[in-house]
Amino acid sequence: MTTVDDTRTGAPGAGGKQEPGDRPEPVEKPAGGAVVRRARATVLTVGLVGAxxxxxxxxxxxxxxxxxxxxxxxxxxxxxxxxxxxxxxxxxxxLWNVRMPRVVLAMLVGASLACAGALMQGVFGNPLAEPGVIGVSAGAAVGAVAAIAFGLNFLGNWTITSLAFVFGLATVLLVYTLSRSGGRTEVVTLILTGIAVNAFGFALVGLFVFFADSAQVTQITFWQLGSLAQATWPKVFAVLPCALLGLLVAPLYARKLDLLALGERPARHLGVPVERMRLVLIVVVALLTAAAVAVAGIITFVGLLVPHLLRMAAGPGHRFLIPGSALGGALVLLVADLAARTLAAPAELPLGVLTALIGSPFFFWLLRRTRRRQGGWA
Amino acid sequence: MTEQQEVTRQLGADEQRDVPERPEPPGLLGRLLARRAPRRVPAPLARGAVAAETRDVAVRLGGRLVLDGVDLAARAGEVLALVGPNGAGKSTLFAALAGDVAVERGGVRVYGRPAERWGAAELALRRAVLPQSSSLAFPFAVAEVVAMGRAPWAGTPAAEEDGRVVAEAMAATEVERFADRPFSALSGGERARVSLARALAQQTGLLLLDEPTAALDLRHQELVLRICRRRAAAGDAVVVVLHDLGLAAAYADRVAVLSGGRLVADGPPASVLRAELLSEVYRQPVEVLPHPHGGAPLVVPVRPAGGTGPRGTEIAVDR
Incomplete structure (x- = not known):
């Protein structure tokens, strides 16, 4: 056992004796997997933009x-x-008064929802987080329905959006506080909190509907199912600032979100100001969700489906995942809306119903897979 | 100017002074929102300088005083082993040195400044932490996890070294073989080494390792402590929480023994690892023998006499 003393006293490399564990000068070798993933991300970005x-x-x-x-x-x-x-x-x-606003709105809403989903999964450190599932959409809906039912108009065109934002923000903060313990968010706690928040949100929406007159009820019901049928340019401009701000801020936190996957403490050890980042991102999630909910009603599972598919294809790195989710979400909702208005023409399927029909089985599969990996919910 | 001569590793001699951060090219919005405290790249510490210290630190967790009046310093160029029985406060002291827990009394200084006055980004350039266990929310590949250790240096001249530093850290911990595998698919011991590689890649003057050998086999335990020695020889301060007193005796410059939230001994292994002290602290009789080659202390629990040991006693009971 002389090696022990050698290493204690000898300077590195000066001892001359090569220990079995030491390699000579390591060659600079980029990791193959990461390179493949980066190439895939590039191909996907180009493909998504083209599509x-x-x-x-x-x-x-x-x-x-x-x-x-x-x-x-x-x-x-x-x-x-x-x-x-x-x-x-x-x-x-x-083309310019009916179709274009609808196409633009579909892309904005899809991009906002998918981006919000990706962010939320990163912030919660939980792949099942999504605005619809955990109740943020329902919270934002309470604000929006209140604006419709009570005929509120104090901020003009932006009233519905701002109320949706305020209520959405309050809901994210609530869910976040309720579902965390010891710096972690367990799947079960998150989903159960989501159930409770959703139930409360929908109860409030129901209450507002009860007080609304019949014209407003029609408007609310239609909107509750999720639809882009009433897309107009003013609606586009009502949510554009919210959505755009959220979509532009989100990518700035991509690298820090990667680090957050290690957990809160390790992320802080790597220089991430965790508390501040979390607050900023929660506001961003609320902005994006509110933008989507205010004009399109509750559209679930886009924020779950899109980030997951992209993670499978190009890895979990947020530098691609966040902008990629925005692009993918825009594409998915654009196609879904096209299907919603053409499949049963001249009638129109509610968009939210369509996405939920496709999204729910996917969510179910995801739940099963997560459960299997964790070996039960315990 | 001995200080100048000793600092020849990470940065060239002309880069020791505070290097201004190279401006990143952010968009207008990026500049508005990502308002950062200006980071100063630290100059390496002189050998023997205090990298982190606790002064009369007391920490209360859940109403119980888990640390009481602990004075401890981690010095550059030195491996400091923290040992003690379960519940002695090792992890709390470790967390205090890392700047993770609020102290009830006393103070923690890192690089001469109170720990709470460092911003997260600046602290990350000065100390790296290996936690006891690591988990990952998303299936990042091993190489990506190790590269996360370079995040604090983004936007500084040192970022150009990222590729080389990551490759070296992975080679040193022998994790290159599974560079492309997802972290979540690794065994406990492999994860521990990957996390160590991440902490090494951070290239800080203060390296804090919480039980880095707990999940490792014999070969890798030795490997990890040789790495500690190498970092200390290069001028870093290394603090390592250990359960294996033999490893502490063989590799540490200094051993600090904690018991019941107090520091009961702090000094070179030969003077601290004494049979009577350890027997009392661990409530288990031990013998300390000099190693036949080199004389490093060997700590052995005292087992029932009779030559057969514990198994013999079992048989005796059966009869």
């Missing part, structure tokens, strides 16, 4: 009044002053 553009143009043309893809592009170029040609009066009106 989004194509689908948006296509969706703008499809409907009761069909506009060929070429004409959509022509009219768009014309508006941007890049040549092209305007359509006839009806076509131009349908």
């Amino acid at each position: 989004l553009v194509v689908c948006a143009l296509f969706a703008a043309g499809v409907g009761a009044y069909d506009i060929p893809l070429g004409d959509v592009v022509g009219s768009l170029m014309n508006r941007l002053g890049l040549g092209g040609a305007p359509l006839d009066r009806v076509g131009e009106s349908v």
Whole structure:
């Protein structure tokens, strides 16, 4: 056992004796998996952007009044002053007053929801967190329904959005405080808290509906099912600031969210100001959720489905996951909305019902998988 | 200027002074929102300088005084082993040194400044922590986990070294073989080594390791403590919580013995690891023998006489 004393007194490398555990100068070798993942992230980003553009143009043309893809592009170029040609009066009106706001709104709502989902999963350190599941959407809905039912209008166009934001924020803070213990959020606690918060939120919504008159009830019911049928430019502008602010701030925290996956203390040891980041991100989640809920009602599972699929494809790194989720969410909701208004034409399926039909089985599968990995909920 | 001669590792000689942070290229919004306290890259500590110390520290957890009047200093160029029986307050003292717990009395200083006055980002450039156990919320690959240790240096000139430092840390802890595997698919011992690699990659002058050998086999226990020695030889302060007194005796420059929330001994292994002290602290009779080669103290529990040991006694009871 002379090696012990050698290492105690000898300077590193000066002893001359190579210990079995020591390798000579390690070669700089990038990790294969990480490289593959980065390449996949690049391919996915390009693919998502491409698909989004194509689908948006296509969706703008499809409907009761069909506009060929070429004409959509022509009219768009014309508006941007890049040549092209305007359509006839009806076509131009349908495209720019009906379809375009709807397409833009679908993308905004989808991007907001999926991004909020990705952020929330990162902040809670729990892959099952999602605005709909844990009740943030219901909370925001209480604010929005209150605005509709009581005919509130003190902030003009932005009243519904701001009320949805305030209530949504209060709900995230509540769920966050209730579902954490010892710096961790257990799946069971989170889901159970979500159930309670959802129940309370919907009870309040029900109460407001009870007090509303019949015209408002129709409006609320329609909106409760989740729909983009009433998309207009003013609605787009009512949520644009919220959604845009949230979507721009979120990527700034990508690297810190990666570190948070290690747990709160280790993240702090690596220089993350955990408390401040958590507060900022909770506000961002509330902003994004409120933006989506205020115009589209409650649309569940987009925030769960999209980040999960992207994590499977390109790994859990938030530098791709956050912008990727925004893109993916926009694409998913755009396609879902297109399906909602064309599958049963001339009638229209409620968008929220459609996403829940597809999302719930996925959530179920995810729950089963998480349970299997953890070996039960205990 | 002996200080100048000794600091030749991480940074070149001309970079010892506080290096201004290289400006990141953020967008307008990024600059508005990511308002950061200016970070100063630390100059390496002179050998023997105090990297972290507790002065008369008392900590109360759940109404119980778990630390009471502890004075301890971790010095650059030295491996300090924290030992003691279960519940003696090792982990609390460790957490106090890391700046993780609020003290009821006394103070903790890291790099000469009260721990609570450091921002998280600046502290992360000065001390790295290996927790007792590690978990990960999402399936990051091992190489990505180790690279997380470089996060504090983002935006400083040292960030250019990231690739090399990560590769070296992974080589030193022998985790290169599973660089691409998800962290969650590893065994306990493998996870411990990956987490150690992450802490090493942080390249701080103060390295705090909480039971780094608990989940490891014999070979890797030795490996980890050799790494500690190497870091100390390079001028870092290393604090390591250990249960194995043999490892502490063989590798530590100084051993601090905790018992009932108080420091009962602090000094070189040969003078601290005495049979009567350890027997009393652990409430288990022990013998301390000099190692036949080199004379490092060997700590052995005293077992019933008769040559057969505990198994013999069992048989005797059966009859």
